[in-house]
Amino acid sequence: MEMQFKPLVEKEEGQPIIIAGPCSAETEEQVLETAHALKNQNVDFYRAGIWKPRTRPNSFEGVGKTGLPWLKKVKEETGLKVTTEVAKTEHVYECLKYGVDLLWIGARTTVSPFAVQEIADALEGMDVPVLIKNPINPDLNLWIGAIERIYNAGIHRVGVIHRGFSLAGKSKYRNEPLWQIPIELKRRFPDLTIICDNSHICGRRDTLADVAQKSFDLSFHGLMTETHPRPDEAWSDAKQQITPDVFKDLIDNLIIKRENLEGEDLESIVELRVKIDIIDNELLELLGNRMKVAEAIGLYKQAKNISILQPVRWNEILEKAISKGADKGLSEEFTTQFLKAIHQESINHQMEITKTA
Ligand code: PEP
Numbered sequence: 001m002e003m004q005f006k007p008l009v010e011k012e013e014g015q016p017i018i019i020a021g022p023c024s025a026e027t028e029e030q031v032l033e034t035a036h037a038l039k040n041q042n043v044d045f046y047r048a049g050i051w052k053p054r055t056r057p058n059s060f061e062g063v064g065k066t067g068l069p070w071l072k073k074v075k076e077e078t079g080l081k082v083t084t085e086v087a088k089t090e091h092v093y094e095c096l097k098y099g100v101d102l103l104w105i106g107a108r109t110t111v112s113p114f115a116v117q118e119i120a121d122a123l124e125g126m127d128v129p130v131l132i133k134n135p136i137n138p139d140l141n142l143w144i145g146a147i148e149r150i151y152n153a154g155i156h157r158v159g160v161i162h163r164g165f166s167l168a169g170k171s172k173y174r175n176e177p178l179w180q181i182p183i184e185l186k187r188r189f190p191d192l193t194i195i196c197d198n199s200h201i202c203g204r205r206d207t208l209a210d211v212a213q214k215s216f217d218l219s220f221h222g223l224m225t226e227t228h229p230r231p232d233e234a235w236s237d238a239k240q241q242i243t244p245d246v247f248k249d250l251i252d253n254l255i256i257k258r259e260n261l262e263g264e265d266l267e268s269i270v271e272l273r274v275k276i277d278i279i280d281n282e283l284l285e286l287l288g289n290r291m292k293v294a295e296a297i298g299l300y301k302q303a304k305n306i307s308i309l310q311p312v313r314w315n316e317i318l319e320k321a322i323s324k325g326a327d328k329g330l331s332e333e334f335t336t337q338f339l340k341a342i343h344q345e346s347i348n349h350q351m352e353i354t355k356t357a
Pocket residue numbers: 023024049053105106107108133163197200
């Protein structure tokens with residue numbers, strides 16, 4: 001089935017969709033104060049979590065539907081459109097009752113096809129745009145599956161939010177961006193609106209601007225950033241929230257790049273792209289040759305009863321490559337991932353050839 005997405009809102013070509021507001025609606029005063037501080041900025045939707053899926057019980061789980069009249073008041077007093085997270089049928093109905101303009105599905109919900117289907121069923125026959133956050137694990141198909149479920153319910157104003165992926169190990173990000181995943185989604189569905197949630201990627205304030213800029217460099221269509229009048233006092237995600245004033249600076253300093261090359265002197269970029277294509281071809285040729293050698297080694301190992309995986313040899317290869325890669329300006333992370341993928345493919349080839357030999 002070919003999906004044909006419609007824009008979430010009508011925007012001038014090249015103008016980003018901006019979503020801002022607190023992680024959670026805490027009190028009516030806090031919700032209104034934040035909204036008034038944002039109303040003269042170019043904000044398309046005011047966000048505030050009403051139901052908060054928290055990792056551990058006994059954390060603040062949101063004010064619940066008590067907060068919906070506050071969002072209605074935001075609309076009346078500031079003219080801002082509003083959005084919140086929904087995770088089940090009742091949330092969808094309550095939001096539509098209170099005139100919430102845009103719904104989003106959270107990362108912990110996207111992982112569960114039953115939960116997404118429940119939301120899709122509740123949306124059947126409704127006309128409201130929906131944004132789907134990536135699942136917390138880096139599984140593109142799970143993300144696409146959620147998009148399909150909502151689309152199949154007749155909601156065609158569908159978009160996605162990239163909020164990074166939860167991975168084991170230390171990182172400067174709260175959720176690793178793994179940009180190649182949203183890039184692949186964009187390649188598969190060029191007309192799907194894609195928004196960067198820099199707050200949940202970063203988990204801290206000092207990197208928010210860089211991540212926002214990076215997403216714009218990759219032609220994302222918009223930004224969702226958590227803003228709170230007194231971030232340190234926020235009831236959830238205090239470390240990553242910024243004041244509306246800081247948010248204004250962040251937006252003012254963003255450089256919006258064009259995806260469209262029309263009207264450009266294309267000569268030099270075409271030339272550079274040809275060079276890239278040639279290099280990519282050479283890389284693939286080399287990788288193909290490398291697999292042939294790996295297969296020959298596989299047959300040798302089989303004849304001599306040597307196991308396919310040789311951890312000492314593999315560590316040696318990896319260490320050498322990381323150091324050589326560093327000389328060439330390649331990050332350790334990249335070289336490791338690249339080599340791991342090649343190594344895995346070699347093992348697969350060796351398994352395959354020894355099975356049939
Ligand atoms: C949120 O937007 O506050 C939130 C809970 O985000 P996520 O689903 O991305 O964790």
